[in-house]
Amino acid sequence: MSTALRYLTKSRFKLAAECPRKLFYTGKRQYLDRSLDDSFLAALAEGGYQVGELACLAHPGGVRVDELDHRIALEKTAELLKQERVTIFEAALAIGTLFVRVDILRKNGAEVDLLEVKAKSYSAKADGDFRGAKGQLKSDFLPYLQDVAFQRFVAQQALPGQTVRAFLVLVDKDQRATVDGLNQLFKAVVVDGRLRIEMPPGISHEALGQSLLATVCVDSQADQILADGLAVGPADVRPFAEAVKVFSAAYADDRALAPMPSSTCSGCQFKAASWPTADAPRSGFHECWSEAFQWTAEDFGDATVLDIWNFRGKDKLIPQGVLKAKQVTLEALGFDGEAPDKAGMTTKHRQWYACQPAWPGGGEFFFDREGYLAACEGWKFPLHCIDFETSTVAIPFLRGRHPYAITAFQFSHHMIHADGRVEHKTQWLCAEPGVDPSVEFVRALKDALSQDEGTIFRWAAHENTVLNKLREELIASLDPPADRDELVAFIESVTSRSVGKEKVHGTRSMVDLCEIASKFYFHPSTKGSNSLKKVLPALMRSSAFLRETYGKPIYGGRGVSLNFDVPIAWWEERNGEVIDPYKLLPPVFEDVSSAETDAAEEGLADELREGGAAMAAYARLQFEDLPTAQRTAIKSALLRYCELDTLAMVMAVQAWNAMAR
DSSP: OOOOOOOBOHHHHHHHHHOTTHHHHTTOTTBOOOOOTTOHHHHHHHTHHHHHHHHHHTSTTOEEOOOOSHHHHHHHHHHHTTSSEEEEEEEEEEETTEEEEEEEEEEETTEEEEEEEEEEEEOHHHHTTSBOTTSOBOTTTHHHHHHHHHHHHHHHHHSTTOEEEEEEEEEETTOOOOSTTTGGGSEEEEETTEEEEEOOTTOOSGGGOSOOEEEEEOHHHHHHHHHSEEEEETTEEEEHHHHHHHHHHHHHTTOOOOOOOOGGGGGOTTOOSSSOOTTSOBOHHHHHHHHHHOOOTTGGGSOBGGGSTTOSOHHHHGGGTOOBGGGOOHHHHTOOOOOOBTTBOOHHHHHHHHHSOOOTTOSSSEEOHHHHHHHHTTOOSSEEEEEEEEEOOSSOSSTTOOTTOOEEEEEEEEEEOTTSOEEEEEEEEOOOTTOOOHHHHHHHHHHHHTTSOOOEEESSSHHHHHHHHHHHHHHHOSSOOTTHHHHHHHHHHHOEEEETTEEEEOTTOOEEHHHHHHHHEEOGGGTTOOOHHHHHHHHHHHOHHHHHHHTSSOBOSTTTOSSOSSOBOOOOEETTEEOOGGGGSOOSSTTSOHHHHHHHHHHSOGGGGGGHHHHHHHHHHTOTTSOHHHHHHHHHHHHHHHHHHHHHHHHHHHHHHHHHO
16 A cells, blocks of 8 residues: 655745644644644735736646645646646646645746746835845745745656756736726635635736736746755754755654744744643644653643744844743843833833833833823813725725725724714715725715814724725825815824924824723733734723623614624633623634634735735625625624724723723
8 A cells, every 4th residue: 555745835935934843733634733824814815826827827728736636736737738838727847755836837949937926026126136135035935935935846857858947926016907897806715615716707817907916037036045054953054955955854754843033933823722632633842842842731820932022032042041031130121120200101101010020100001191181181082983995905905096005995984972972973884896985985984084173093004094094095095086175185284294294283183092002001921012903802801981881782783883793792701711792703714714714814925914905805805796795784784893992992991981080
């Protein structure tokens, strides 16, 4: 009985380049794996599969090798390569236990081009040859360059006598779509558990208008990678070819390589939130650190240096054996230990409090009453809390848009009146297929916020960034709306923006509640983070006002909420733990679990994380044949989630006001 070869594929090589130990965990059901290589939501939100099909359409006549069986795929590829000229999609190449699938392989006589397609934005002017000022390869492109370098390494051995060249095919963010409905031509569907892209029959590349892809030769970058070394273990860097041999042998033998603890462990896809119970999947992270440092379950009960928010010194401390947050010193943080001044906490304060939970006044959490009250002095009632949902897909939905341009399709708006009354005043959502919502979005927001001069709140920079981007688009528009000047004036009045070296603030510039949290409120459960998704659960734990107010089903119904007809209690305790209010909502997608929705946001780029599920939902809603019931359900879920975002801001203000009284 023969045993199937355990190939080192390009995805497994990518894992090994990140951390050699990951090779042992990948593909094993007994281990937790939060990776999203096949996640419907992540692919839909970022458009990777669609970009792949767009690239294939640029090579008419290409033959697809879609067989999953390695042997059959290799045989079919070998047969196709007997032709003098041929283009192959998903070509299979192997040498020994190394195996790659090439997105697009072009053969012309003795020349073979390997094209690796990525849904990664690229600008020839800004990104150039992917190198920094000192000649080093840029970190944000390095994984893609390593990927195609590995493919070329395999191809050069598998195709002797051929000249092999390597290319990256990336999304050219300097281009504009010249046809409407481009994104909708590439419909993402799940067939037999695998994500596929369906396109209209007979569609041609010419029908897609101006190309949105940049094809860049990366031979010199691949040469640089092959000349450099790769770590195969602690303090063990080998030449590329030798490192690949080590990875391949370890995977073939199902043998674990030595752990290499570092700051990157915080994002490990094989990491459980805590030491796993007997009936839970195993956690690769916990096994690595247990082996490297002889840690027990009790050790993992303490916060680690990985938990210190926005701290860049982790890789200096870990080799020194400084592993737990409570071991970190003031000197290591570069902090003098002084109490916050009138300006509030700095990042160093928050980091230190995460390490040593002792702050002025003591107690379960820190709240700077005087600092908060000083910040509130200029606020005018009624107070307005706003939150946006946006999309930044690779392939634009509409003509004239750049790849990854911002499309603002939804907002929620809560009001806090002077008497304390809370009202979900307005909301707006436009997800109709083929409709550019941006101008109507600004109009609706202007109408919602122009009824008074009350202070407007946002959380973090997103809303300010979005409005400034929409302002730029309105000013640059070749076919502007009749009310462009009024819309631009409104945006300028509620935003801040850089003009040269100066920061210009509108007369009613939005107040950033994230900045308020950062300066005046710290709870150890946030580990220093200021994300609303972290701060809200902390406030639920620490605020008696929120417990008393929202522990009863008082929120909902006419005049209070636009989406919750039946009053709901947002403060809920289970097994001694206060439940995150977001966990009380059903998932955005009926056919995708809440767990995968959460994981999808983890797998997205940092700037997309908070709204990853909303981006995926918007992309789904752009497909015209989506059943009416499913469309209605997704839109209802979007409205509820966005309402909770602005209600969470209301809760933060209410909690702080109560603490300050």
